[in-house]
Amino acid sequence: xxxxxxxxxxxxxxxxxxxxxxxxATALSAAHKDSTLFISAVVNIELTAGTNPAKKEExxxxxxxxxxxxxxxxxxxxxxxxxxxxxxxxTVNTPNGPITIAAKCDIKEIKxxxxxxxxxxxxxxxxxxxxxxxxxxxxxxxxxxTPIDTKNAAPMALLDDxxxxxxxxxxxxxxxxVVTGEIVAVIKKPRLFGKITSPxxxxxxxxxxxxxxxxxxxxxxxxxxxxxxxxxxxxxxxxADIAESASQVK
Numbered sequence: 001x002x003x004x005x006x007x008x009x010x011x012x013x014x015x016x017x018x019x020x021x022x023x024x025a026t027a028l029s030a031a032h033k034d035s036t037l038f039i040s041a042v043v044n045i046e047l048t049a050g051t052n053p054a055k056k057e058e059x060x061x062x063x064x065x066x067x068x069x070x071x072x073x074x075x076x077x078x079x080x081x082x083x084x085x086x087x088x089x090x091t092v093n094t095p096n097g098p099i100t101i102a103a104k105c106d107i108k109e110i111k112x113x114x115x116x117x118x119x120x121x122x123x124x125x126x127x128x129x130x131x132x133x134x135x136x137x138x139x140x141x142x143x144x145x146t147p148i149d150t151k152n153a154a155p156m157a158l159l160d161d162x163x164x165x166x167x168x169x170x171x172x173x174x175x176x177x178v179v180t181g182e183i184v185a186v187i188k189k190p191r192l193f194g195k196i197t198s199p200x201x202x203x204x205x206x207x208x209x210x211x212x213x214x215x216x217x218x219x220x221x222x223x224x225x226x227x228x229x230x231x232x233x234x235x236x237x238x239x240a241d242i243a244e245s246a247s248q249v250k
Contacts, residue, residue: 017163017180021208025163025178028210033176034146035067036166036203038113039076039122039136044106045084049092050099059083062113064167064202065136066215068246072112072120072145075242076202078127078134079218081107085129086220110136113174128245131237132217135249148204150246153239154211156194158186161208164198164216187235193219194236201234214238 017025040062048054061083065076079086084105091098111119121139128134148165164179181198196205200216207213219235 021161021163021180024206024208024210025180028163028206029165029176029178032146032148032165032204033178034115035148036064036176037067037074037115038062038167038170038174039065039074039081040109040111040113040119041081041107042109043081043083044108046104047084047087048102049094062170065112066202066204067145067147068135068150069147070143070145072122072138072142073125073246073249074112074122074136075215075246076134076136077132077215077217078129079132079220080202081134082127085127086218112136112138125249126245128248131241131245132219133237133242133245135246137249148212150212150239150243152211153243154207154209154213155240156183156186156192156207156213156236156238158183160213162196162198162213163206163208163210164196164200164203165206166199166203183236192238192241194238195233196236199234200236205236212239214242 043059043061045057046054063076063080065074067074082105084103087101088103090101110122112122113119122136123139124134125137126135160183162181162183166177168175168177179198181196183194183196185195187193204215205213214237216234217237219233
C-alpha cells in the first residue's frame with residue numbers, strides 16, 4: 001500500500017530537536033528503545049474482482065508494533081497485517097465500470113522479532129477494524145518485554161511537540177530510532193485523530209513531556225469510494241481509544 005507507507009509520511013518536513021525536547025527524546029529512547037518491535041507473518045490472500053476468477057497470493061510481511069505490557073501484549077495497525085481487510089468490499093473503477101472486490105486472508109506463522117535476534121511465536125488476540133488495530137501476544141507465557149507506560153498519558157493538542165519511537169527496516173538492521181515533530185492538525189470528526197509531521201505507523205507517540213499520546217494508524221478512504229485504488233494517510237490515534245480497545249483483550 002504505497003499511498004500509506006512510511007515513505008509518504010517522510011515527505012512531511014522534519015526539524016532537528018534541540019534543548020528540552022532533545023533531552024526528553026534521548027531519555028525516552030534509552031528507556032524504551034525495545035518497546036517497538038517488528039512482527040513477521042505469512043499472509044495468504046484471496047481476491048475476487050467482480051465476476052473474475054479468484055486470485056491467490058502468499059506474502060511475508062514485517063510490521064512494527066508497540067509493546068503494551070511486560071507479558072508481550074502488542075498493538076499494531078490492522079491494515080498493515082490483515083491486507084484483505086483493507087480491500088474487502090471496496091469498489092474500484094475499471095475501464096468496464098466500477099467493480100466490487102471480495103477479499104479474505106489467512107494469517108499464519110506470526111512471530112515477534114526480539115532485539116537479540118530471537119523469534120517468539122505469537123497469535124492474534126483481538127482485531128478492532130473500526131480503529132485499525134490488531135492486538136497480538138506470545139503463544140507461551142513471557143515476562144521479558146519492555147512496555148511503554150500507557151498510564152502516563154495525555155490528550156493531544158494542536159502544535160504539541162511530539163516524540164516517536166520506532167525501528168528502522170531490515171536493511172538497516174532493525175535498529176531503534178527516535179524522531180521528533182509536532183501535531184499539525186487535530187481532526188474531530190467522525191473520530192478524534194491527530195496529523196503529525198513524523199512517520200509513526202505502528203509506533204508510539206509521546207508529547208514533549210514524555211506522556212503517551214497514542215500510536216500511528218492508517219486512515220483509509222471509504223470503501224464506498226470509487227477511486228482507482230487505496231488512498232489514505234497515517235494519523236495519530238489517541239491513547240484513550242487504544243486503552244479502551246485493549247481492555248477487551250482476553
